[in-house]
Amino acid sequence: MLDELDRTILEILIDDARISLKELSQKVGLSSPSVSERLRRLEEKKVIRAFTVDIDPVALGYSLTAIVRVRPLPGMLHIVEKLIKETPEITECDKVTGDDCFIGKLQFRTMEQLDTILDRLAEKAETNTSIVKASPVKRRLPPLS
Amino acid sequence: MLDELDRTILEILIDDARISLKELSQKVGLSSPSVSERLRRLEEKKVIRAFTVDIDPVALGYSLTAIVRVRPLPGMLHIVEKLIKETPEITECDKVTGDDCFIGKLQFRTMEQLDTILDRLAEKAETNTSIVKASPVKRRLPPLS
DNA sequence: CCTTTCGCCTATTTAATACAGGTTAACCAG
DNA sequence: CTGGTTAACCTGTATTAAATAGGCGAAAGG
Known part of the structure; x- marks a missing residue:
């Protein structure tokens, strides 16, 4: 399906x-x-x-990042999913197996902003938040071979 | 620093x-x-x-994704960080506050491959793995305003 | 063994970007 | 108040890049 030349092209792009x-x-x-x-x-x-651009969130004022694990309260799953989708500061989110139901990434400017967003979630779910200190791995692709 | 027109340009791009x-x-x-x-x-x-391309991992054979939380054993922090960097299937990883030390995203093709990678980590850290079932939020940017 | 398909090439047309030169508005110093 | 300076924008043109047309040759299938 994909030959060596295609992979080279993708890696360059x-x-x-x-x-x-x-x-x-x-x-x-x-x-x-x-x-x-x-x-x-x-x-x-x-x-x-x-084809897209990689934009630095820091340049837009979003100097802080958190990983939030979310466990909706009974009956709240769909409402929580909707709330996540409607929270643009949550820039990535996956629905996963296990105790947590959602694991998302949250970009924010101030601790006050984080507090506001988590308060809103807290009405409908238990959350567990980890502040990102550093990102040792830059977004990359798994091996193409 | 960034005016309304710049933001419009970024959103379009x-x-x-x-x-x-x-x-x-x-x-x-x-x-x-x-x-x-x-x-x-x-x-x-x-x-x-x-400027970059958004490539579908599924098209490359990576049909499975997991979120892995990693707590290095005492004295193993730097070794674990090195191991993570050298594992290309870990396509994103953040160093965070809290009980977990690293939270990463792992792309893989088979459960056997997941097992191999986690086994290697398990020598040096406790791990907690959640399989991604769906991604309700596509990668996006926080509000530019 | 002939035919079709596929991927590639070169050459040419078409389209996009980069550049040069000029206008206006805002700002500061004399 | 006024002359000078800067900054952002414009139009028109030159340059460069991408898209297309047409043809060649190797491999696959009848």
């Missing part, structure tokens, strides 16, 4: 999606139209979900 | 970083060179950290 077709095609050893066609198919097959 | 300057400038109501200059400065100031 993860680092820099604005590379020109010319330069990209030189790196992978194909002509521009060939690489263009491969890109088209990678998008068509949804291997590439989107 | 998050959705589609391959939009042409022409189209982008029409949407924000400026000329192409003006938007180009704004982009240049947003990159210069590292508000835009990178």
